[in-house]
Each structure stands twice: as C-alpha cells, then as structure tokens.
Amino acid sequence: MEVTLLNINSLGYCLRQSIVSIYRNFWLVLVTAGIIAVSLSVFGGLLLIAVNTGQIIRNVESNVEIAIFLYDEANAEEIQFKLDNLVGVRNSTFVPKEQGLEEFRKSMNMAIPLDGLSGKNNPLPDLFRVKAVRAEIVPELAREIQEFPGVEYVEYGEKVIDILNRVTGWLNTVFLVISSLLALGAIFLIMTTIRISVLSRQEEIGIMKYLGASNSFIRFPFILEGMVIGWLGTLSAALVLGVVYYRLVVLLKQEALAFFVQPVTDMEILLPLLIGLLVIGTLLGGLGSMVSIHRHLKV
Amino acid sequence: MIEFRNVTKSYNNSNHPAVANVSLRVERGEFIFLVGPSGAGKSTIMKLLFREIMPTTGQLFFIKRNIINFTERDILKYRRLIGMVFQDFRLLKQKNVYENVAFALEVLGQSPRKIRQKVPVALEKVGLTGKEKAFPSELSGGEAQRVGIARAIVKDPLIILADEPTGNVDRDNSKQIMKLFESINENGTTVIVATHAWDLVDRMQKRVIALKKGRIIRDEQYGGYATEY
Numbered sequence A: 001m002e003v004t005l006l007n008i009n010s011l012g013y014c015l016r017q018s019i020v021s022i023y024r025n026f027w028l029v030l031v032t033a034g035i036i037a038v039s040l041s042v043f044g045g046l047l048l049i050a051v052n053t054g055q056i057i058r059n060v061e062s063n064v065e066i067a068i069f070l071y072d073e074a075n076a077e078e079i080q081f082k083l084d085n086l087v088g089v090r091n092s093t094f095v096p097k098e099q100g101l102e103e104f105r106k107s108m109n110m111a112i113p114l115d116g117l118s119g120k121n122n123p124l125p126d127l128f129r130v131k132a133v134r135a136e137i138v139p140e141l142a143r144e145i146q147e148f149p150g151v152e153y154v155e156y157g158e159k160v161i162d163i164l165n166r167v168t169g170w171l172n173t174v175f176l177v178i179s180s181l182l183a184l185g186a187i188f189l190i191m192t193t194i195r196i197s198v199l200s201r202q203e204e205i206g207i208m209k210y211l212g213a214s215n216s217f218i219r220f221p222f223i224l225e226g227m228v229i230g231w232l233g234t235l236s237a238a239l240v241l242g243v244v245y246y247r248l249v250v251l252l253k254q255e256a257l258a259f260f261v262q263p264v265t266d267m268e269i270l271l272p273l274l275i276g277l278l279v280i281g282t283l284l285g286g287l288g289s290m291v292s293i294h295r296h297l298k299v
Numbered sequence B: 001m002i003e004f005r006n007v008t009k010s011y012n013n014s015n016h017p018a019v020a021n022v023s024l025r026v027e028r029g030e031f032i033f034l035v036g037p038s039g040a041g042k043s044t045i046m047k048l049l050f051r052e053i054m055p056t057t058g059q060l061f062f063i064k065r066n067i068i069n070f071t072e073r074d075i076l077k078y079r080r081l082i083g084m085v086f087q088d089f090r091l092l093k094q095k096n097v098y099e100n101v102a103f104a105l106e107v108l109g110q111s112p113r114k115i116r117q118k119v120p121v122a123l124e125k126v127g128l129t130g131k132e133k134a135f136p137s138e139l140s141g142g143e144a145q146r147v148g149i150a151r152a153i154v155k156d157p158l159i160i161l162a163d164e165p166t167g168n169v170d171r172d173n174s175k176q177i178m179k180l181f182e183s184i185n186e187n188g189t190t191v192i193v194a195t196h197a198w199d200l201v202d203r204m205q206k207r208v209i210a211l212k213k214g215r216i217i218r219d220e221q222y223g224g225y226a227t228e229y
Helices: A008-024 A026-063 A076-084 A097-107 A135-146 A158-200 A202-210 A215-254 A267-296 B042-050 B072-079 B097-106 B112-125 B141-153 B171-186 B198-204
Strands: A065-070 A089-095 A127-132 A151-156 B002-009 B019-026 B031-035 B057-062 B082-085 B159-163 B190-195 B207-212 B215-220
Touching (some): A008 A026, A008 A215, A008 B097, A026 A215, A065 A135, A076 A127, A127 A135, A135 A158, A215 A267, B002 B042, B019 B042, B031 B042, B031 B171, B031 B198, B042 B159, B097 B141, B159 B171, B171 B190, B171 B198
Parallel strands (some): B031 B207
Antiparallel strands (some): A065 A127, A065 A151, A089 A127, B002 B057
16 A cells, blocks of 8 residues: 655645635635735835835935045145045046036026136135945045045035935834734734634544544645735735836826936836745745644644 | 553543553454443544554554554554544535545545546445435435445555444444445455444354453454343
C-alpha cells in the first residue's frame, strides 16, 4: 500500500477543499477579505504617500545649494580644485561678481537701475554654488567649506533642510507604526476566520484522522484558505488604490499645484509596489491561518 | 500479528483501570468478537489497537514492532493499514455515498484514476451499487453502516476494527452486516468486532474474547456470547 504522506493528488484535493470551504463560509470570507482590503488600502495609501514624499524630498534635495561667498583677494581656482575633490559635492559652479550682478538684475526684473554698480563699484562678492549629493550632508559640507582659506562665509537653506530631515524621519516612524498595526489586525482577522472554519469542520477532521490523513494534509487546506482570503483582500485593495491614485494623478496634473508636487507615475516604481502588496497580503493570510491552526487544530 | 503483553490502561478520572493486565494474540486472518457489558473495556482495547491511546503499563506489538515507540509517521502508516467502522457510522453529511467512500482514498493521496476504479468495487461488495448519489440523511441505518464498511475496505486494510457496528442497525440488517464482515474476513482481512449482539455472536461461532471490568474472562476459539453476565 502507498504510504506517501503528501503528494500531487493530495495537493489537488487540498486545493479543492479550500475552495469548497471558502464557498461554504462565503459571507465570512467576504467580510474578512473586505476588512483586509480596507486595512491594506490604508497601508498601500501610506506606501504611495511615502513614495511621493520621497520624490518631493529628492526634488528639494537636488535643489538645495550651498552658496560660498569669497573674499575679494581669494584664489578662486584653488577653491574650485578643493571643491572638486571634496566628498559629497555633486557639482560646483563659479559665479563671478559680474554674473552675480546680472542675475540679480534679472531677478529684480530690471525694476531698479543698477548701471552704476558695474565694474569696480560692484558690491557683490565672487561666489561658488555647490550642490550636495544628499540633503542631510549639507550642514557638514558647509562647515568644512567654511574652513577653506579665502571663504568669507557659507550659506545654505539651513532651516529647510532641518525641517525636511525631521519630517522624513517622523513620517517613516508613523508609517512603520501604522503598517505594523494594520498587519497585526489583518493577521487577527484571518485567525478568527480560520478558527471558525476549523470549528465548522471539526467532525470532518476527526474522520480524516481515523482514515489516516497526515497532519499536513489536514492543515494545508486551511493555510491555503487563509492565503486566498489574504490575496483576495489585497487584490481588491490594489484595485481600489490603483483607481483612486490614477484619479488623483489626473486631478493633480490639471492643477497649478502640480508644478510643485509631481506625483510618481513611473510604472517601474508602482508595479513592484502593487505586486509587493499582493505578496504581503497573501503571506499575512498564510501566517494568520498557521497561527490559528496551531492554536485550534489539535491533530 | 498483534500482541498485547500485560497491557493496563487507567484513566485519570477513574479508580480502577479500564483494561487490566490484558495479554492476547491476534493472528493474521482471524475473526474475533470482543464481548462484554458496557464499561468492560471493549472500546479501550479498540482505541489501544488504533493507537489512539497509549497503555499505562505493558507492551503492544504489531508484527514484532512495539506500537508504543512509533513515531508520528509510523502511526500514520500503521493507521492506514486499519479500517475503522463506527457505531454512529461517522459519515460526512455533505458528501454523498460515493464521495464518502472516495474520501478514504483522497485522504491517502491516491490518484483520481485509482479512486474511480476502487470505489465502485467497494460499493458493490457491500451491495450499495445504485445508491452512489444518495446522501447519508437519505439512508437507513443498515445502508449507512454499509457505506461505513465500504469506506473501511476500499483501502484494502490489513485489519478491520468495528466498534458496535450494529448498535444503530435493526436486526435484519445487523445479520447482513455480520455476513459482510465474514466475507471480508474470508478474503484474508483480520476482523475485530466489539459487540453486544449476542445472538449474532452465538450464530457465527468465531473466536470470542469476553471482557469484564477490564479483564479477559474467557477466550474461546469457537465461542458464543454466553449468558453469564
């Protein structure tokens, strides 16, 4: 007689069994999947917000500049050389005082006559504009450059960067806490549903044991059931999120606001996010049923 | 094939053991009646045989191997050699006759082709051909028990354990069920039946092991139920 404990035939049987079980507990499954969908929508929404703030921060970061004002007698070439060899500097541009005046004139929209300030009368110093590779190293970079000979003073959007860094840190914490809570909630939900499923099949499980079913054979359909519920929930969450996000993107593009806030529409970022969400939801379902089975199914 | 060596089983909530110092041997192909009043220890012996419970003291052997030392996997393999028949049939209500019998093979991971082959044969043996689509609620006690028997024999077990198989079956059907067990036994399967049905035991003249308060008080090769209780 065959003594295979779990083979391809068993797998087929288990799969059918989970489908039957889901069909039998249809409403319960629907409600569970629905609540999971809601919590994962929030989770996914947070993820999208995180991705977008990331993008905004990168935008701002790439625009953060360090302005280095030089003494009149400073050696610009030497400073240029030093800047080029400084770690953390993405690029640096030398702005001679004439160009500075020109830019100033432009930014003032030529409202003020500045003709008398050209040449020797130019009150502006020569300066360098430096861009850092990342926003958070800007303060350190500024301190280092301040020490260069010939540098009068260094200026950067100190406050902006500080706020930016704090907001990112804070957002990450909030994101982590809420996601963990939602994940826990989803697991508990699945646990309850699977518990009810186990209880409603108690008699069948007893008979299966008498017929010589292996533990894995008895457990597997429940784990599958949990995974299917998790998957269904996430799938609906992904669909809802997709539609809402798409609408939002379209809306933002029409608004003037879009000039500052450009939503992430890159499929290379969004697709892995949705697939990841599906995998997480499915795994959460499996995990929830495993815990539930461990507690309620004594085989 | 099976040997009990000084087996005692005590339950925590009882002063005297359910089975006390029982020693017995069962050879392959035997037909055995376990008789005795309620509480004599018949069910305990059945449960010990299925290794649902462990003896408090003593040894239990199956083909020279000590059942007590079985691993989880061993237990599983061992149980697959045993077909169980219950007093309350234990059929799955939401499955029809065919599905209930097929279930025994599905649980063992047998292929759909093999299942389609074997289930009709088993149903024919118990005389239920034509009742495949009926659900347990539509069956008489006798028919339900025959489904139970078909489910037990469909996997070609070495041993059939039947605990009060005629307890919920009328007299005429009881006779047929015992006849069924007899024909299963004639094909080489060891059959152990725990029963109260004294008239059937008397008629069949098989080996009878009589229990009283957990002890074997009689073990006769061609015995009757006897009326000493």
